[in-house]
Amino acid sequence: MPVEHSGHQGGPCGKRVGEEGWRLGWSVPGMARREEQAEGDNHLSLAGNERRPALVASLGTLGLWLQDMADSAQAQKLVYLVTGGCGFLGEHVVRMLLQQEPRLRELRIFDLHLGPWLEELKTGPVQVTAIQGDVTQAHEVAAAVAGAHVVIHTAGLVDVFGKASPETIHEVNVQGTKNVIEACVQTGTQFLVYTSSMEVVGPNIKGHPFYRGNEDTPYEAVHRHPYPSSKARAEQLVLEANGRKVRGGLPLVTCALRPTGIYGEGHQIMRDIYYQGLRLGGRLFRAIPASVEHGRVYVGNVAWMHVLVARELQQRPALMGGQVYFCYDKSPYKSYEDFNMEFLGPCGLRLVGTRPLLPYWLLMLLAALNALLQWLLRPLLLYAPLLNPYTLAMANTTFTVSTNKAQRHFGYEPLFSWEESRTRTIRWMQAMDSSAQ
Numbered sequence: 001m002p003v004e005h006s007g008h009q010g011g012p013c014g015k016r017v018g019e020e021g022w023r024l025g026w027s028v029p030g031m032a033r034r035e036e037q038a039e040g041d042n043h044l045s046l047a048g049n050e051r052r053p054a055l056v057a058s059l060g061t062l063g064l065w066l067q068d069m070a071d072s073a074q075a076q077k078l079v080y081l082v083t084g085g086c087g088f089l090g091e092h093v094v095r096m097l098l099q100q101e102p103r104l105r106e107l108r109i110f111d112l113h114l115g116p117w118l119e120e121l122k123t124g125p126v127q128v129t130a131i132q133g134d135v136t137q138a139h140e141v142a143a144a145v146a147g148a149h150v151v152i153h154t155a156g157l158v159d160v161f162g163k164a165s166p167e168t169i170h171e172v173n174v175q176g177t178k179n180v181i182e183a184c185v186q187t188g189t190q191f192l193v194y195t196s197s198m199e200v201v202g203p204n205i206k207g208h209p210f211y212r213g214n215e216d217t218p219y220e221a222v223h224r225h226p227y228p229s230s231k232a233r234a235e236q237l238v239l240e241a242n243g244r245k246v247r248g249g250l251p252l253v254t255c256a257l258r259p260t261g262i263y264g265e266g267h268q269i270m271r272d273i274y275y276q277g278l279r280l281g282g283r284l285f286r287a288i289p290a291s292v293e294h295g296r297v298y299v300g301n302v303a304w305m306h307v308l309v310a311r312e313l314q315q316r317p318a319l320m321g322g323q324v325y326f327c328y329d330k331s332p333y334k335s336y337e338d339f340n341m342e343f344l345g346p347c348g349l350r351l352v353g354t355r356p357l358l359p360y361w362l363l364m365l366l367a368a369l370n371a372l373l374q375w376l377l378r379p380l381l382l383y384a385p386l387l388n389p390y391t392l393a394m395a396n397t398t399f400t401v402s403t404n405k406a407q408r409h410f411g412y413e414p415l416f417s418w419e420e421s422r423t424r425t426i427r428w429m430q431a432m433d434s435s436a437q
């Protein structure tokens, strides 16, 4: 079925919250903590002054306030650049940085398409600079990178459905990443965090399972599809660049984060599958055996890992430079379809069948047919269904991660529990549904 959204009449999800609700209400657990703690500190200092004359108390408070101002002026000195900052993951990284990185002075958001929601960020204490640009254009990248302390490079062309040509995917993912690296070297930016993917490892073309593996698990990574090939090449370039001298003589410090399948607020594929289910009368039909595990990670935790890595890379360059980290959290191990049902179920969709309804060979045939149709129709229209030989192989091969490398190297703990990740995703789907009605 082609991926399209028009004509959606709304579904059975109950709540009536505008889609913007999840954007405007965006906050993280513990976020209130910083503010509460600040307030608490003030209460403490006032309590100490309680029995003194009012003037002394006021002067004391003023002094503390001035001290606070001086501290924060000194602390707020870093300039971060997020490429792809208006994408699904990028937006979460941007919002997480604004909430969790107190040393931020300026946040630059570089993207081919800037979102209108950026406007609301511009009223906060951190200078938010939106830059419309293309990572394939070296001069645009260099201009955006100049003067940044840290670059988080999430921009990429995520396409496993044949929407873009292999050349375009390579241009954006590989040449774009080369441009980011060169810009860091030329302008003197010392820290680069790259959003890689589990796909740089696998599943490979032979369909070998990767069961609860970690960063050191031996696995034959062989790719033919342009997306994983481009991500693997780009990751390699980023890691090889670790230690290169940047302008001014200091070494470049790089590392790569490899998310498994990301889910959460703003996830386009989840949206597509939801609408597909609605078109099928509120049902989805099981295509993949429930025993095939597919690794998933909540977008808020992936964003949190980016913020932490960016921070800790500056403290522990020798340990973390040139390293790769899988992104993980407490999301349960399930098949791709069963996992999606955690969110689609509460929105009224049903997964029909405890076993795949069609034999695998027939699915392969349908997937091949879709690929053929895509090719035949290309001169006339873009036919990009979810099912093709590559996505079928992806969904049908076990790939799960079990590691604590991020915890050992930079103290990562997921910021969002599984329950919270699930609730947030469901709320977003419900808001999306009611805003479409």
Ligand SMILES: NC(=O)C1=CN([C@@H]2O[C@H](COP(=O)(O)OP(=O)(O)OC[C@H]3O[C@@H](n4cnc5c(N)ncnc54)[C@H](O)[C@@H]3O)[C@@H](O)[C@H]2O)C=CC1
Binding pocket: 083, 084, 085, 086, 087, 088, 089, 090, 110, 111, 112, 113, 133, 134, 135, 136, 153, 154, 155, 156, 157, 158, 172, 176, 195, 196, 197, 198, 231, 258, 259, 260, 261, 262, 263
């Ligand atoms: N969605 C997922 O499950 C996973 C994604 N990733 C990686 O995470 C990163 C972000 O992915 P998503 O947020 O899912 O994708 P997305 O498509 O929502 O975001 C990518 C962003 O990059 C921007 N972009 C694309 N081409 C550009 C160009 N030439 N110049 C400047 N900006 C450009 C897009 O406009 C978009 O805002 C990608 O690098 C992807 O490979 C890794 C693992 C899993």
Ligand SMILES: C[C@H](CCCC(C)(C)O)[C@H]1CC[C@H]2[C@@H]3[C@H](O)CC4=CC(=O)CC[C@]4(C)[C@H]3CC[C@]12C
Binding pocket: 158, 160, 196, 197, 198, 199, 260, 261, 262, 269, 287, 288, 336, 386, 387, 388, 390, 391, 392, 394, 395
């Ligand atoms: C669309 C696929 C599911 C199709 C189900 C079927 C065959 C019944 O129609 C998705 C299955 C696995 C997904 C990919 C996986 O989560 C890893 C990814 C990592 C990335 O870096 C980008 C996204 C993706 C390739 C993701 C894309 C959708 C699936 C192929």
